[in-house]
Every structure is written in structure tokens, then in C-alpha cells.
Amino acid sequence: MRKPRAHGALNHYADRVTSADAMSATDSSNEPTANGDIITTDVLVIGAGVIGSAVALECARRWASVTVVDTRGGPGYGSTSASSAMVRYHYHHFPEAALAWEAGARWQEWERYLGVVDPAGMAHFIKSGGLVLEGPGYDLPRMISHLRELGCPVELLDAAGIAERFPSLDPGKFGPPALPQDDHFWADATGELTAFWVDSAGHMDDPQLSAHNLAYAAEQQGAQFLYRREVVDISTKDGRVGGVLLADGTRIESPIVVNVAGPWSAKINGMAGVLDDFIPKTQPMEQEVISVPAPPGFRLDDGGTCVTDPDFATYFRVHAGNTIIVGAMEPECDELVMLDSPEDAIGSVRQSTWETQTLRLARRVRDLGIPSKPSGIIGVYDLTDDWIPIYDKTNVSGYYVAIGTSGHGFKQAPFVGELMAELISAVENGHDHDAEPLAVTGSWTGVTVDLGHFSRRRSVTPQRAMG
Ligand SMILES: Cc1cc2nc3c(=O)[nH]c(=O)nc-3n(C[C@H](O)[C@H](O)[C@H](O)COP(=O)(O)OP(=O)(O)OC[C@H]3O[C@@H](n4cnc5c(N)ncnc54)[C@H](O)[C@@H]3O)c2cc1C
Numbered sequence: 001m002r003k004p005r006a007h008g009a010l011n012h013y014a015d016r017v018t019s020a021d022a023m024s025a026t027d028s029s030n031e032p033t034a035n036g037d038i039i040t041t042d043v044l045v046i047g048a049g050v051i052g053s054a055v056a057l058e059c060a061r062r063w064a065s066v067t068v069v070d071t072r073g074g075p076g077y078g079s080t081s082a083s084s085a086m087v088r089y090h091y092h093h094f095p096e097a098a099l100a101w102e103a104g105a106r107w108q109e110w111e112r113y114l115g116v117v118d119p120a121g122m123a124h125f126i127k128s129g130g131l132v133l134e135g136p137g138y139d140l141p142r143m144i145s146h147l148r149e150l151g152c153p154v155e156l157l158d159a160a161g162i163a164e165r166f167p168s169l170d171p172g173k174f175g176p177p178a179l180p181q182d183d184h185f186w187a188d189a190t191g192e193l194t195a196f197w198v199d200s201a202g203h204m205d206d207p208q209l210s211a212h213n214l215a216y217a218a219e220q221q222g223a224q225f226l227y228r229r230e231v232v233d234i235s236t237k238d239g240r241v242g243g244v245l246l247a248d249g250t251r252i253e254s255p256i257v258v259n260v261a262g263p264w265s266a267k268i269n270g271m272a273g274v275l276d277d278f279i280p281k282t283q284p285m286e287q288e289v290i291s292v293p294a295p296p297g298f299r300l301d302d303g304g305t306c307v308t309d310p311d312f313a314t315y316f317r318v319h320a321g322n323t324i325i326v327g328a329m330e331p332e333c334d335e336l337v338m339l340d341s342p343e344d345a346i347g348s349v350r351q352s353t354w355e356t357q358t359l360r361l362a363r364r365v366r367d368l369g370i371p372s373k374p375s376g377i378i379g380v381y382d383l384t385d386d387w388i389p390i391y392d393k394t395n396v397s398g399y400y401v402a403i404g405t406s407g408h409g410f411k412q413a414p415f416v417g418e419l420m421a422e423l424i425s426a427v428e429n430g431h432d433h434d435a436e437p438l439a440v441t442g443s444w445t446g447v448t449v450d451l452g453h454f455s456r457r458r459s460v461t462p463q464r465a466m467g
Contacts, residue, residue: 037250041067041224043424044244044254046231046268048072049080050207050410051402052260053214054417057114059258060221062421067252068215068223069244071230076211078262078342082379083207083410084289084327086306086317088130089152089198090143095453096388097146099412099419102442102449106414107204113414113444114217123210128305128318130201131157131166133193135310136176136331137465144196150447153199159192166305168298168366171195177313177331180359193311203306203317207410214413231261234271234399241272241398256424258400263342263382265403274394278456282390282404285383286337286345288353289327290376294318295367312360313465324365325376326357327407330465342380349376381406387466391419391454393427393434400424401456408466415442415449423451 042063045056048070060066072078087104091097106113107125134140147154159171172189179185204210215225226246233245234257243253261268263284269275298304304318313331316324328334334356339345354374362368384390384404389412391402402420405412422440427433437452452458 039067039250039252041065041252041254043067043256043258044069044252045258045260046244047078047260047262047264048075048211048215048225048227049078049260049262050076050083050211050214050413051262051405051416053211053218054413055258055260055402055420056223056225056417057214057218057221058417058421059424060218060223062425064222066218066223067254068218068225069229069231069246069252070225070227073227074212075215075225076208078264079379079381079405080211080262080410081208082287082289082377084315084317084325085204085207085210085410086130086201086315087125087203087411088201088306088308089147089150090130090132090308091146092139092142093388093453094146094149095450097143097150098442098447098449099415101150101152102445102447103412103415104200105442105444107411108200110213114213116217116220118213118216120212120216121209123204123206123213125202126205126300127200127202128300130198130306130308131162131195132198132308133162133195133311135193135313138308138310140194140196147198150445155197155199157195157197159194162193162195165197166298166303168295168303169307170364170366173311174363175311177311177333177360179333180356182333185359201306204410205320210410210413214417231268231271234268236273236396236399239395239397241396256398256400256428258402258420258424260402262403262405263380265382265401267341269401269403272394272396272399274396274399277395278390279458280384280386280388280390280404280456280460282382282384284339284342285381286339287327287379287381287407288349288357288376289325289379290349290354290357290374291319291323291325292358292361292375293369293371294322294324295365295369297367298324298365307364309364312364314357314360314364316361316365324361326361328357332464336464338383339380345378345380347378349374349378384460385462386460387463388458389454390456391416391423391451392456393423394456398428406466419449419451
């Protein structure tokens with residue numbers, strides 16, 4: 001059923017949650033309570049992360065009834081809660097750069113995009129900029145060419161330019177990346193790096209609140225969020241999805257089901273019986289992001305920025321509380337921690353990760369103090385073989401996926417919601433997306449994204465890291 005453009009009924013709102021165990025801020029007042037209930041809805045979204053909530057918002061703008069189910073106690077408690085929330089636009093593939101560019105415009109005007117102010121507070125875009133250093137596997141000229149095609153201003157920097165703009169950074173070339181146990185790690189620089197600078201890049205200050213803002217906006221459009229409810233089965237009949245079964249016995253009947261379950265995506269696809277329909281597979285991968293004190297001159301309000309450093313295979317950015325957070329870019333020398341289930345992730349940062357990442361950072365950032373006690377967070381990605389997300393239909397009619405977003409789906413979320421809503425709308429109206437992939441033009445920047453790039457049927461070149 002297509003929705004009239006008027007807003008739906010407002011749902012109950014409570015104060016913002018601060019822990020995964022608290023009642024959800026967006027728990028809908030009209031949710032069913034008894035086992036064995038049957039709910040009917042036009043669109044059912046599995047997962048209330050930043051992308052699931054964005055899909056819910058854009059679907060609620062188009063369909064009369066949208067229901068979101070999440071196992072956790074509120075929006076953004078999956079991968080989203082651990083996200084570094086960096087918003088950058090450089091990619092090796094143009095469709096991903098275009099997607100990020102259009103989404104970035106929405107992050108930068110967050111309140112205008114949402115059309116509401118969340119009483120729990122609004123997440124903010126911090127224009128901390130983005131410095132991209134050269135390094136193995138990073139084709140800077142190709143990325144710069146995509147950025148220029150998008151109309152994104154880019155400034156080229158040589159080593160002197162890097163040092164002048166960021167005196168805290170050593171522009172020496174130390175790569176290829178190695179572990180501190182390797183003698184090569186401690187060798188002097190073999191040359192100097194070049195880089196490019198994107199002034200309009202940055203990060204969102206609170207990834208979980210960003211998801212909350214999206215979920216709240218979706219509720220204002222009439223979407224209903226059901227928290228602490230687990231999808232345990234998906235029903236199909238004659239090649240078409242019929243709905244889902246929840247662990248408490250509730251059935252939700254829906255002609256459209258969207259899998260946005262993050263690192264649980266393969267499990268959900270298994271329930272729908274579509275695993276063999278996918279050429280790129282998805283699997284959970286553990287990630288550790290460490291946190292260290294930032295030295296004066298490289299702080300949030302004092303000269304710091306977001307840095308992509310393939311020479312040491314790290315990315316890092318300034319963070320609140322005068323800290324720097326640091327994540328890995330999966331070099332060959334580092335072990336990938338693939339999981340059978342996201343629940344298998346460890347509880348705290350490993351000593352070995354702490355040592356490797358702090359030492360890498362200390363070789364790049366001058367005057368870095370390294371505390372003896374490890375600090376950081378553990379997250380889980382939903383990884384594809386080629387690190388490219390899957391935004392697609394499937395061979396079960398009415399069953400769609402926005403999955404495999406690896407370590408870079410956060411930034412894409414505000415446009416992915418619209419891409420998915422447009423895709424669902426087109427396919428449900430008879431468009432053959434497999435034969436003729438849909439292209440969607442972003443209303444904020446005018447860039448067009450070819451959804452064929454994100455197909456579940458694409459040929460895959462396995463790789464170690466995103467780019
Ligand atoms: C450490 C780390 C750093 C990152 N840094 C960045 C970054 O800097 N920039 C960037 O762009 N991206 C980054 N990412 C990636 C980004 O965070 C993810 O791509 C994004 O958060 C995925 O959002 P999502 O909504 O798809 O999934 P999630 O946030 O994982 O949400 C999925 C939801 O599905 C629910 N669910 C699962 N199974 C069921 C079920 N059976 N029934 C009901 N509900 C279910 C879960 O409870 C969960 O809440 C990072 C990720 C990690 C882990």
C-alpha cells in the first residue's frame with residue numbers, strides 16, 4: 001500500500017536510553033504484548049541499527065505501515081554502537097564514493113534531512129576533515145579522480161605540506177605495514193609520503209544517537225519499533241516472502257521483508273533460504289578500536305583530524321575527551337578474526353592489539369603518550385569477500401537485503417535508506433533489477449549511484465581490506 005504523504009500517528013516517546021539493558025527510547029506504545037499475536041504490516045525491517053533505522057525512515061515516508069524488529073533494547077546497539085562513525089568520500093570504486101558523498105551531505109545537514117528534532121538529543125557532524133596518506137594498495141590518483149568527478153574539493157599535499165598543516169604528524173614513509181616483532185617495523189623512514197586532504201570530511205559525534213535520531217524520525221512517520229524481539233524464522237510461499245516468526249510466538253505478516261541485521265545477516269538469509277543466491281558471502285569479523293590520549297596539537301579542537309594511513313595500515317581520528325581512536329586496515333601481517341557468530345567476540349581489547357596499534361600510532365603521531373592499561377572497544381563487522389556492501393533484492397520475491405557493510409556502512413546510511421526504498425518500490429512495481437540494475441540520483445548533490453555495483457550476483461575479487 002502506498003502511503004499518503006501526510007505524517008502517521010505519533011508514537012509514545014520516553015527518555016533516551018543509555019545502556020543496552022534500559023527500556024528503549026523508541027519503544028512503541030502500541031506494540032503487541034501477548035505470545036501468539038499476529039501483526040500485519042506493509043514493510044518489515046529486521047534490525048534497528050543505523051542502516052535499518054534509515055531504511056525504516058525512508059520506507060515510512062512511502063508506505064502506510066512499517067514495522068522494525070530488533071533483538072536489542074533500542075536503536076543502534078549492534079555494529080553501530082562500536083562504529084568510529086568516520087564520514088569520508090574516498091573510495092576506489094566510483095559508486096561507493098558517490099553513495100558516501102550524497103550521504104555525507106545529509107549528515108552535514110542532519111536536522112534538515114531528518115525533518116524532526118529528537119528530544120533525546122541530536123547527533124552532530126564534526127567537520128574534522130580527512131587526511132589520506134599514500135600506502136600499499138591505496139591508489140590515490142584514482143580516488144582523487146572520483147572525488148573531483150563528484151565535485152568534492154581535494155588538496156594535494158607533499159611531505160612538507162603534511163608537516164606544515166599537521167606538525168604532530170611524521171610524514172615519513174615506513175611501510176609496508178609490519179608487526180612490532182618485525183625488525184622492519186623499527187627501521188628509519190625510507191622516504192616521504194604524499195597525501196590528499198578533504199576539508200569536508202569528518203565524523204559523527206555519537207553513532208548510537210545517530211541511529212536513535214533516525215528511528216525517532218521514522219516513528220514520526222508512523223513506523224513501529226519492536227525491541228527485545230527476535231526473528232527466528234521467515235516464511236515463504238510460492239517464491240514470495242510472507243512474513244516472520246518471533247521467538248515469543250508473535251507472527252508478523254508482511255509482503256516485504258528487509259534484512260538489515262548487520263553481522264547477523266547470514267543467519268537471517270539462512271532463515272529465508274537464500275544463501276545460495278549470493279556470490280559474495282557475508283560473515284561476522286571482530287574489530288578492536290583502541291583509544292589513547294591525544295597529544296596537544298592533535299586534539300578535537302586543537303589541530304587534530306581523521307587520518308587514513310595505509311603506510312601503517314591504521315586509520316585514526318580525534319575523539320571527545322582529548323583522545324584519539326585507532327582502528328586497523330587489515331594488512332597481510334595482521335590476523336583477521338572471523339567469527340561463527342557475533343556473540344563470540346571477546347569482551348575487551350587484547351594486549352597484543354593494544355601494543356601493535358599504539359606503537360604504529362606512536363611512529364606517526366609525535367609526542368604520543370601510551371598508557372600501560374589497554375583501552376578501547378570491541379565491535380563486529382558484517383564482512384563481504386570484497387568489502388563491498390550488498391544492497392539488493394533476492395530470488396525470493398519481496399525479500400530484500402542491505403547487508404555486508406563491513407567497516408564503512410555507517411557513513412552511507414542516510415542514502416542507503418533511500419536507495420533501498422527506491423529499489424523496493426521499483427521491483428514491487430515490476431522492474432527487473434537483475435537484468436537492468438536501478439540507478440538512483442541523490443536529491444542533495446545530484447550524483448547518481450548505480451545499484452548494480454552492490455549486487456548479490458556481482459563477480460567478486462576477494463581482498464583483505466576496504467578501499
Ligand atoms: C569497530 C567498527 C568501526 C567502524 N567504523 C566505521 C566508520 O568509521 N565509518 C563507517 O562508515 N562505518 C564504520 N563501521 C561500519 C558501520 O558501523 C556498520 O556498517 C553499520 O553500523 C551497520 O549498521 P546496520 O544497521 O546495518 O547493522 P547493526 O548496527 O549491526 O544493526 C543490526 C541489528 O540487527 C539486529 N538483529 C540481528 N539479528 C536479529 C534477529 N534475529 N531479530 C531481530 N533483530 C536482529 C541486531 O540486534 C542489531 O541491532 C564500523 C564498524 C565497526 C564494528
